[in-house]
Amino acid sequence: MLLQKLQPLQKPFLPEPGNELGLSESEVRARLIKFGPNELPSSQPKSRIEILMRVAKEPMVVLLLVCGLLYLILGKPEEGIPLFASILFVVGIGFFQQAKSERALEALRDLASPRALVVRSGHEKRIAGSEVVPDDILIVREGDRVAADCTLLEAQHLRVDESLLTGESLPVEKRVGVGEQGTLLSGSMIVTGRALAKVTKTGSLTQMGRIGETLKIKQDEPSQLEAEVGSIVKRFGALGLCISLLIAVSYGLIYRHWAPGFGATPF
Numbered sequence: 001m002l003l004q005k006l007q008p009l010q011k012p013f014l015p016e017p018g019n020e021l022g023l024s025e026s027e028v029r030a031r032l033i034k035f036g037p038n039e040l041p042s043s044q045p046k047s048r049i050e051i052l053m054r055v056a057k058e059p060m061v062v063l064l065l066v067c068g069l070l071y072l073i074l075g076k077p078e079e080g081i082p083l084f085a086s087i088l089f090v091v092g093i094g095f096f097q098q099a100k101s102e103r104a105l106e107a108l109r110d111l112a113s114p115r116a117l118v119v120r121s122g123h124e125k126r127i128a129g130s131e132v133v134p135d136d137i138l139i140v141r142e143g144d145r146v147a148a149d150c151t152l153l154e155a156q157h158l159r160v161d162e163s164l165l166t167g168e169s170l171p172v173e174k175r176v177g178v179g180e181q182g183t184l185l186s187g188s189m190i191v192t193g194r195a196l197a198k199v200t201k202t203g204s205l206t207q208m209g210r211i212g213e214t215l216k217i218k219q220d221e222p223s224q225l226e227a228e229v230g231s232i233v234k235r236f237g238a239l240g241l242c243i244s245l246l247i248a249v250s251y252g253l254i255y256r257h258w259a260p261g262f263g264a265t266p267f
Contacts, residue, residue, distance in 0.1 A: 024121050031133035032133055035134055038129055052095055055098060060090060061090055064090070068083035114144075114147055116138055116148075117144075118132065119196075132199060135198060136148075137196060138199060139194070146189075151198050156193050165211070
């Protein structure tokens with residue numbers, strides 16, 4: 001068995017003559033060019049100013065800001081100041097949630113690219129997870145996080161924690177064979193045992209990569225709740241503005257004094 005030849009794992013693997021295991025350096029370079037690094041697709045990180053501006057453009061914030069400015073213009077700071085305080089509160093919550101989403105995506109990207117122990121040209125080699133390519137041979141053991149989606153070649157008493165991907169709270173037993181039991185997923189953790197596995201998918205093609213793609217899209221799109229709240233705010237804002245203008249104009253036409261109609265002085 002190949003795993004027996006690899007014992008102990010700290011020593012280099014010495015294959016039989018003419019039977020080298022793993023990719024050569026030239027094959028690795030060719031696959032890196034073809035498939036790219038084993039990383040989640042990364043978008044340009046948003047600065048705090050960009051996050052703040054995005055939150056400040058929310059309809060609710062804009063409506064509160066306009067109302068607060070109108071109160072200040074009309075000489076009613078006792079009404080405008082509480083509105084500005086509520087704006088700071090709403091913006092603070094929105095900023096915190098957006099920043100938290102950015103950190104979650106970065107953490108997921110780090111989990112998707114751990115360091116890996118591979119066999120190349122018949123020798124063990126510790127590399128960065130981003131350098132793993134399809135058809136690489138991975139050696140995984142207890143405590144390791146799998147660097148890419150793989151198919152098991154050999155396994156000994158292997159149990160894997162896939163809760164990060166599947167939500168399954170208990171470790172899953174893995175065996176060489178067909179189907180999910182014979183595969184390892186990127187980002188999963190080896191709980192017990194060890195195995196030799198062949199990489200099948202890297203980067204955004206892995207199951208972890210698809211989750212990262214979804215997070216990236218959802219991060220730039222408003223949620224259904226945000227869209228509905230924005231629509232309601234716009235409708236009520238337009239309705240309130242029309243009613244206010246109607247009352248102001250009616251007052252001006254009836255009493256021939258326009259300033260009180262717009263709230264400059266009390267009725």
